[in-house]
Amino acid sequence: MNNNRALIIVDYSNDFVAPDGALTCGKPGREIEQFIVNRIEEYNNSQDDIFFTMDLHYEEDTAHPENDLFPPHNIIGTSGRELYGRVNDIYQRIQYNDFVHFLDKTRYDSFSGTPLDLMLRERNIKDIEIVGVCTDICVLHTAVSAYNLNYNLTIPKRGVASFDENGHQWALNHFRNSLGAAVEQ
Template sequence: MPKIAMIVIDMLNPYQHEDAEQLEQGVEPIVPRLAELIGRAHRRDDVELIYVNDNHGDFAATREDLVSRAMKGRRPDLVEPVAPPDDCAFLPKVRHSAFYGTALEYLLRQMDVGTVLLTGQVTEQCVLYSALDAYVRQFGIMVPPDCVAPIHGDLGRAALRMMERNMSAEIVPARRCLI
């Protein structure tokens, strides 16, 4: 039976960019639920936990570098609860989609993953584009709206509707994921 992969997108953020304050408002409420969902996924043998994070243009950056920079940024309180465990997969990315220019599709196929559970930021950008790329690669998609953060609430809600309508994504609260 195909597995589920929980993909945590771009949560290692130093929050030192133009729209950071707006994004922080979307991130603050999701961190507790996301941290709890990460913990549940990490404890299960039938769920793969994968982090995909923007390398912010530093192509030599390691997982440790990205965690360190985020923890030294403006909002370590938004990073520490959701930092990647040492034993989970970690892929750097350079553009919006978690699939673009990464080995994510290959990794998911090797792990026999059938469904991706997309979490993280930004709902109307990286999460949406990752959902589209998952859809065209014929993965099932699940998105907990309480574990994704928008910059613009109206665009985040529209992105969730697009994922549900156009990509057959299941939009379900975190408490109903991985049960």
């Protein structure tokens, strides 16, 4: 029942959200969990496409540019890379639906080096909603690419979080004022 829309959940992993995560955004990340679960349920019930995009790193990968910026995180094969909490629970339940997709990404941007744009276009999807973490890093870079690829954007304020409140607020304004995104309250 594709309504030409998709939900993209960015990096909602244990390392980015759990209290003991390697690069956690802390309480703000956990506070958006129920909102994300509700959005997944709505898209699942309407059989609209759902994309889980997940940061992927390898242990001792000295060539990755993030190594100089952040501690090791989302290492393949670790529990830190698993989806967090109830988002993981719902993913386990719906993952075999043909409209649910899981894409690994090795850069902030969910489009960079992934088949995301091709998959959206194959499905005639024009409207995307982005939720997840971190607002001012991976969500931001994904949103900029989506804008440059001419997608209509919704980025719910209650569905994104960051460890940097100033960066979070700046990104929300950027989504609205520079990308023309609907930033619902």
